[in-house]
Amino acid sequence: NAKKPGIEFCFYSAQMNQKLQERTRLEFELWMALEREEFFLEYQPIMDARTGRIAAVEALVRWMSPEKGRVMPDSFIPLAEATGIIVPLGEWVLKTACTKLRQWLDAGCLPIRMSVNISGCHFMRSELCRMVEEAAEQTGVDLGLLELELTETCLVKDVEETAAKLWYLKGLNVSIGIDDFGTGYSSLQYLKNFPIDHLKIDRAFIKNVCELPDERAIVEAIIGIAKAMELHVIAEGVETLEQAQYLAHRGCDELQGYYYHRPLSEERLLEVLREERER
């Protein structure tokens, strides 16, 4: 039963070749999608745990592909990051989110914050600060309402440069949040050195928070850290009333998840905001 390495090699290389071709095609499609403006945003409300009102929305990107239909970010963000497409895409998301918020406020909507996801490689590689300033100049949006969600891993690469960028953003009045908190780097040192405003507990920990004591311990520890450091704490992936009540009771400031709202189209969000105002 001797192995036949030659055949195996052919098999793998054919498979790899196909993967590479798919990747190249998808990369091309993503550049085209930018050009043809096939990306669009949905907005998921983030609720104030005390008042039950919408405090913020998170902008989430989607791609309406002519061939594939609606494509979710998990299927294209990794490749966009690997190829650098994330930089122009991230700029488009940032500008679109700021433009929309400005339009909503002009139309009489009560002030809410706008949260935008920034990929680590985007944060590291490009002139993010200039991009933010430009977005503010072009849209006239109040940067005090803009919030950037960064991941832990993106903050630990070049500590000095990261600190400089974060302080600069802070100077622009932009809020900084740590996304997927608890899933990335284990050092908490950066919380002390960087001007962080909020922690967002990853939905992986929220999923079984009512059933599993270990998950509960982690969630409570994160809330404890946030409170001790006077950071705002947000839970994502809240799907049940039980989870919402538990998290609010434990001191989470804001709650986001399907229990309240799925990510919404702009039209639907404006309806929800209008209904809320009339209540």
Ligand code: C2E
């Ligand atoms: P994320 O930043 O952790 O965003 C939250 C994800 O959880 C969203 O998935 C949202 O639809 C989903 N979600 C919200 N509430 C619930 C819930 O109650 N239960 C469950 N099971 N899921 C919930 P989505 O929109 O597919 O986005 C996936 C990821 O793609 C995001 O994870 C984020 O990392 C990335 N992403 C999305 N938009 C952007 C963007 O504009 N720029 C960058 N760099 N990344 C983005």
Ligand code: CA
């Ligand atoms: Ca996020």
Ligand code: CA
């Ligand atoms: Ca994320």
Ligand code: CA
């Ligand atoms: Ca997450």
